[in-house]
Amino acid sequence: MTNSSTAEPLLEVRDLQVEFRTKAGTAQAVNGLNVTLHAGETLAILGESGSGKSVTAQAIMGILDMPPGHIAGGEIRYRGEDLLQMPDERRRRLRGMNISMIFQDALSSLNPVLPVGWQIGEMFRVHRGVKRREARQKAVEMMERVGIPAAEKRAGDFPHQFSGGMRQRIMIAMAIALDPDVLIADEPTTALDVTVQAQVMRLLKQLQEEFNMGLILITHDLGVVADVADKIAVMYAGRVMEASDVYSIYSSAAHPYTRGLLASIPRVDGADERLDAIPGLPPALTDMPPGCPFSPRCAFATDRCRTERPELREIAAGHTAACHYAEDFITAEEDQHEPA
Amino acid sequence: MSLPETTSAAAGRGEDPFADAEVVLDVQNLVKHFPLTQGIVFQRRVGAVQAVDDVSFQLRRGETLGIVGESGCGKSTLAKLLMRLEDPDAGAVSFRGEDFLAAKGEHLRRLRRKIQIIFQDPYTSLNPRMSVGDIIAEPFSLHPEEKPAQGVRNRVKELLALVGLNPDHINRYPHQFSGGQRQRIGIARGLALNPDVIICDEPVSALDVSVQAQVMNLLDDLQQQLGLSYIFIAHDLSVVRHIADRVGVMYLGRLAELGTEEEIYREPSHPYTQALLSAVPVPDPTLRGQREQIVLAGDPPNPADPPSGCRFRTRCWKATDICTTQEPQLVSRPGVSQLSACHHAAPDWEVEGAPDDARRNDDSA
Ligand SMILES: Nc1ncnc2c1ncn2[C@@H]1O[C@H](COP(=O)(O)OP(=O)(O)OP(=O)(O)O)[C@@H](O)[C@H]1O
Ligand SMILES: Nc1ncnc2c1ncn2[C@@H]1O[C@H](COP(=O)(O)OP(=O)(O)OP(=O)(O)O)[C@@H](O)[C@H]1O
Ligand code: SF4
Ligand code: SF4
Ligand SMILES: [Mg+2]
Ligand SMILES: [Mg+2]
Numbered sequence: 001m002t003n004s005s006t007a008e009p010l011l012e013v014r015d016l017q018v019e020f021r022t023k024a025g026t027a028q029a030v031n032g033l034n035v036t037l038h039a040g041e042t043l044a045i046l047g048e049s050g051s052g053k054s055v056t057a058q059a060i061m062g063i064l065d066m067p068p069g070h071i072a073g074g075e076i077r078y079r080g081e082d083l084l085q086m087p088d089e090r091r092r093r094l095r096g097m098n099i100s101m102i103f104q105d106a107l108s109s110l111n112p113v114l115p116v117g118w119q120i121g122e123m124f125r126v127h128r129g130v131k132r133r134e135a136r137q138k139a140v141e142m143m144e145r146v147g148i149p150a151a152e153k154r155a156g157d158f159p160h161q162f163s164g165g166m167r168q169r170i171m172i173a174m175a176i177a178l179d180p181d182v183l184i185a186d187e188p189t190t191a192l193d194v195t196v197q198a199q200v201m202r203l204l205k206q207l208q209e210e211f212n213m214g215l216i217l218i219t220h221d222l223g224v225v226a227d228v229a230d231k232i233a234v235m236y237a238g239r240v241m242e243a244s245d246v247y248s249i250y251s252s253a254a255h256p257y258t259r260g261l262l263a264s265i266p267r268v269d270g271a272d273e274r275l276d277a278i279p280g281l282p283p284a285l286t287d288m289p290p291g292c293p294f295s296p297r298c299a300f301a302t303d304r305c306r307t308e309r310p311e312l313r314e315i316a317a318g319h320t321a322a323c324h325y326a327e328d329f330i331t332a333e334e335d336q337h338e339p340a
Numbered sequence: 341m342s343l344p345e346t347t348s349a350a351a352g353r354g355e356d357p358f359a360d361a362e363v364v365l366d367v368q369n370l371v372k373h374f375p376l377t378q379g380i381v382f383q384r385r386v387g388a389v390q391a392v393d394d395v396s397f398q399l400r401r402g403e404t405l406g407i408v409g410e411s412g413c414g415k416s417t418l419a420k421l422l423m424r425l426e427d428p429d430a431g432a433v434s435f436r437g438e439d440f441l442a443a444k445g446e447h448l449r450r451l452r453r454k455i456q457i458i459f460q461d462p463y464t465s466l467n468p469r470m471s472v473g474d475i476i477a478e479p480f481s482l483h484p485e486e487k488p489a490q491g492v493r494n495r496v497k498e499l500l501a502l503v504g505l506n507p508d509h510i511n512r513y514p515h516q517f518s519g520g521q522r523q524r525i526g527i528a529r530g531l532a533l534n535p536d537v538i539i540c541d542e543p544v545s546a547l548d549v550s551v552q553a554q555v556m557n558l559l560d561d562l563q564q565q566l567g568l569s570y571i572f573i574a575h576d577l578s579v580v581r582h583i584a585d586r587v588g589v590m591y592l593g594r595l596a597e598l599g600t601e602e603e604i605y606r607e608p609s610h611p612y613t614q615a616l617l618s619a620v621p622v623p624d625p626t627l628r629g630q631r632e633q634i635v636l637a638g639d640p641p642n643p644a645d646p647p648s649g650c651r652f653r654t655r656c657w658k659a660t661d662i663c664t665t666q667e668p669q670l671v672s673r674p675g676v677s678q679l680s681a682c683h684h685a686a687p688d689w690e691v692e693g694a695p696d697d698a699r700r701n702d703d704s705a
Contacts, residue, residue, distance in 0.1 A: 048548040149638075163639045164411075193410035193575065195636045198619040202635060220549065223578075223621030227628060246625045264553035266582030268605070268620040274560070275582070277553035281518050 008080065010214045011037040011060070011099075011182050016074035018055050018238075020285075021067065027285035029055040031238040033074070034312065037214040039181060042205075044217045044225040044246070047235030050282060053218045056235075057184045060216075061101050062091050078182070097127055100180040104187035106167035110159040116170045117143070117155025123177040142173040146203060165196035169203065176207055183208070186218045201228060222265055226250060234258050237282050237293040240312055242326075244319035254315055254326040257294045292323070300325060356600050358585060361400035362436070364536050364569050365422070365455075370395045370431035372417055376644050387644045391417040392428070393593040396670070399537065402563065404570040406584030406601070408577055408616070412643060413590040415573045419541045422571065423457050424448070436536070453483055456530040458523070460542035465526055466514040472525055473510040476500070479532040486533050499528040504558060520551035524558065531562070539571045544579060556583055577620050581605050589613045592643055592651040595670050599678020607687035609676040612652045614689040634689075650683070658684045 018030040030052045037043050047053050058064040060076055062083065076083045078099065083091060103109045111119055120142050121135035130138065136155065143151035146169040148162075159167055168188060175183060185204060189197035205228055208215045219225060225232055225246065233243040234257065242255040253259045263276035280297040283289055292310050295301040304324055312322040315330065323329070373388035391414045399405050407415050420426040422433065424440070433440040435451055443451050459465040466475055476496045480487050488495035497507035503524040514522055523543060530538055540559070544552040556579070562568060574580050580587060587604040589597045589612065597610040608614045615634040622631065636655045641647055650668050653659040662683050672678075673685040 048550065165639060194577070194619045195410065195615055196639075198621075198633055198635055202633075221621065222549075222623040226623045226625040227621040229625075250623065250625055261549060262623065264550050265623060266553075266556070266578045267622060268578040268581055268617065269622055270578075270581070275553035275557055277557055278550035279554070281520070281551070 007038055009036045009038050009077075010079060011035075011216075012075070012077040013056075013060065014075040014077070016056065016059060016076065017072040018052070018059050018064065019070050019072045021070065022286065024284075025286035028238050028288065029069075029285060030059065032312075033235075033238075033240055035216075035233050035240070035243070037182065037216060039214055040208070040212045041231070042208065042215040042217055042229045044219060044229035044232040045235060046219055046222065046225055046232055048220055048282065050285070051235040052238040053235060054186055057101060057186050057216070057218055060184060061099060062095055063101075093127075096123065096180070097178045098180050099182040099184070100175040100178070101184040101186065102168075102171050102175045102188045104190050106164070106171045106191075107159060109171060110167065112159055115156045115158055116162070120155075120170065120174050120177060123174055127178055138177070139173075142177050143170070146170070146173045146176075146207075147199075148173075163196075164192055165200060168192060168196075168200050172200070172203065172207070176211065176213075179211060180213065181211075182214045182216070184216045184218070187220070188217075189224070190219070190221075197224075204228075222261065234261070237288065238285060239293060239322060240320075241294065241323070242319075242321045243312070244316075248316070248319050252330050254319070254321040254330045255294075255323045256298050256300055256329065259329065260297075294323075300329075356586070358400040358403040361402055363398045364401050364436055365399040365571075366432075366434045367398070367422070368396050368432040370418070370421055370433065371429045372414075372421055372426060373429055389643045390593045390646060391643070392421060395431075395590075395593075395595055397588055397595070397598060399569050399571060401536070401569055402567050403586065404563065404572050404584045406580035406587040407571060407573045407590060408575065408580050408587060409590030410575060410616075410640065412640070414593040415575075415590060416541055418590075419457060419539050419571070419573055422539055423455060424452070449483065453479075453486065453533045454535050455537045455539065456533070456535040457539045457541065458526050458530050458543045460545050466522055468514050471511050471513055472500075472505075472517070475514070475525060476529045476532060479529060483533055495532070496528075499531055502531065502562070503528045504554075518551070519547050520554055523547060523555050527555075527558065527562070531566075534566075535568070537569045537571070539573070541573045542575070543572070545574060545576065552579070559583065577616060589616070592640065592646050594651060595679075595681060596652065597678060597680050597682075598670060603678040607677070608689060609673065609678065609680045609685040609687045610652075610682045611656050611658050611684075615655075618689070650681075652682075658682075660684070 013033055013035045016030050016033040020027040020029055033056055035043060045053050045056065059071060071084060078094065117136055117139040120139035124130040124135040124138045140151045140155050143155060148154060148166060148169055162170065189200050192200060201224065217229060229246045231245050232249050233240045236257050242253065242258045249258060253262060260278040264278055266275060278297055283293055283296065289295055291307045292305045295305040310322045310324045312320050314320050315326045370392055371394060372392040373390050375385050376387045376389060378384050378386045395418060397405065409415055417426065421428050435454065438451060440451055473496050476499055477492045480492050497510060500507045500510060505521060505524055517525065544555050547555060563570065572580060572583050581601055584601050586600050588595050591612050596612045597604060604613060608617055615636050618632065618634040638655055641654055647654050649665050650663040653663040668681045668683045670679045670681040673680050676685045676687060
């Protein structure tokens with residue numbers, strides 16, 4: 001956590017807009033997203049299915065499906081330089097070398113017909129121009145580093161010969177092979193069992209500290225976030241609803257959506273109270289309500305909420321929320337009664 | 341080879357509000373092995389996956405029994421055996437005193453009505469070409485003797501309302517509903533024949549958390565209203581804790597531990613349960629670094645070739661010689677109130693921290 005806000009950020013996303021043009025209309029998958037990442041920092045992007053997490057990651061990596069995808073506006077600055085204005089060739093070089101990514105489903109992201117050692121080695125051959133023998137050696141080193149037993153022997157094995165957790169380790173080995181300084185992990189443990197998830201998260205944290213990487217962790221799991229993140233951005237319908245350091249979100253969430261999420265999850269260490277489910281569903285991205293995107297589900301919505309879109313604004317130092325009445329919710333909590 | 345303690349498959353000695361309730365489902369020593377074959381022309385049997393091995397438990401009226409365990413431990417196979425979608429190799433299942441496995445023809449049909457299942461995937465478990473009304477009414481065409489007096493259509497509308505869907509949407513198709521709504525449709529169909537038992541196989545796993553809470557609350561309400569018994573299968577320990585009255589923990593086809601929700605979550609006695617619970621992240625950053633995690637070394641063993649003795653011994657920090665030679669039975673153990681299949685069972689781990697020796701395996705490499 002070397003996150004002095006004075007140091008130059010590694011990555012700065014400003015007002016990112018991503019659209020998909022579909023038959024049903026234009027879907028605003030990401031709508032004015034702002035996040036900042038420093039070296040050594042873990043930023044969690046949390047949100048439910050379809051909220052725009054993966055699209056954000058793909059836009060940063062430069063691997064968005066275009067078309068139908070289209071970046072309609074904004075900046076993605078890597079060490080001050082806007083990736084969106086960069087010549088393709090240079091951007092390709094940054095990808096993998098400086099910014100790399102781990103996907104949810106390791107099996108479908110690895111090539112089934114190539115040995116894993118070859119696939120890891122390819123990073124060195126393609127980007128570093130290393131010869132085959134040396135690339136293989138480096139691949140084995142990487143496999144050892146991510147905790148694959150008998151790496152030397154197993155480098156010739158194919159992806160299907162590994163368990164889910166081991167495959168995810170292989171993905172991690174590929175992603176960190178070239179010593180990137182930004183690592184984006186899109187639901188890296190969602191497909192894994194909890195004991196394996198714990199191993200993989202621990203490995204990611206270790207590697208991050210060792211290399212002082214900036215880590216963007218995309219997840220829908222509030223437990224994982226609480227365990228590893230330094231700060232968090234909560235997304236809903238393509239927008240950041242609330243962002244702060246990780247402690248403030250859990251102790252004094254200001255946005256009714258964040259508060260609703262926290263009240264709706266059962267806890268392994270918790271009692272049997274009835275869950276406070278959020279009623280209804282997220283809006284269709286092709287048919288967004290005019291005001292606050294959460295207003296159709298929000299118990300506190302007023303006429304203003306239904307007509308005027310709340311901007312993401314600072315409500316306390318380092319804590320932003322996109323709700324007209326955010327301050328009231330925090331104050332109400334301090335006063336121990338419900339907001340008006 | 342087991343300890344001379346009771347081998348009863350009922351709950352342990354902890355507080356159990358259902359202790360006197362009627363047993364609706366009595367499962368004894370259920371076994372299902374899937375043969376593994378090799379060769380193309382002459383298939384040779386080279387072993388078997390022990391998907392369910394010697395599983396016993398009872399389910400009482402109005403109660404929810406949670407089954408947790410990691411991928412491949414046999415949860416869905418158990419569900420299929422209880423539905424008679426698979427035939428067991430050995431064991432007995434009786435439903436309200438009647439032998440369910442021996443039942444045939446009309447008798448089987450009658451019993452089957454009383455046990456329904458809800459599947460994990462609300463996207464694939466509904467026929468996309470059938471209207472919601474037809475999907476929910478389907479059980480009535482399989483069981484015409486159950487045709488409701490008020491007419492099928494009225495009953496379907498009533499069921500839609502019961503699960504919180506708009507009865508006017510009876511003619512819509514599954515793709516016009518969200519995941520949570522489709523899961524409600526599956527629940528409505530499951531309720532059509534007034535079952536006594538509903539087996540839920542990962543019913544909320546595919547849903548977003550806010551929607552997951554809606555479905556869990558619905559299941560709760562229906563249980564209260566209709567006196568249903570649930571077998572609730574999930575890999576999410578938090579979800580199971582929330583909904584279950586009693587919990588069985590499975591590892592490689594066997595029950596490792598069986599007890600009330602309180603016993604399992606507050607005083608887990610089996611090292612595997614302890615490791616599982618310690619690995620679940622808790623949504624509270626102030627507990628970071630305070631909760632000792634038992635990080636298990638290595639991968640789960642091959643289910644076709646489980647270790648001798650205790651199946652967990654290859655990953656267990658407490659294993660001794662007896663664990664290699666004797667398979668521990670699910671029985672009550674000294675100092676432990678629930679049933680535990682561990683030779684060294686002890687409630688010696690708490691949420692706050694694992695014992696020091698637990699970290700012997702603390703190396704994820
Ligand atoms: N290639 C595509 N074509 C059309 N629409 C797309 C495409 N990729 C994503 N979208 C849309 O963009 C929105 C955001 O999708 P995204 O994959 O970012 O969600 P997510 O937050 O990652 O959800 P999940 O948790 O399910 O992975 C969704 O409504 C999705 O349907
Ligand atoms: N029809 C089958 N033929 C052969 N093996 C099978 C069959 N069905 C299941 N198995 C094996 O039996 C074991 C238990 O599978 P099961 O589907 O019951 O696990 P599960 O606990 O439901 O896992 P998950 O959490 O992934 O759903 C696995 O090793 C599986 O590969
Ligand atoms: S702006 Fe209004 S509708 Fe939106 S979250 Fe705040 S109170 Fe609710
Ligand atoms: S029986 Fe032995 S190996 Fe099995 S869980 Fe208990 S201590 Fe561990
Ligand atoms: Mg995604
Ligand atoms: Mg299953």
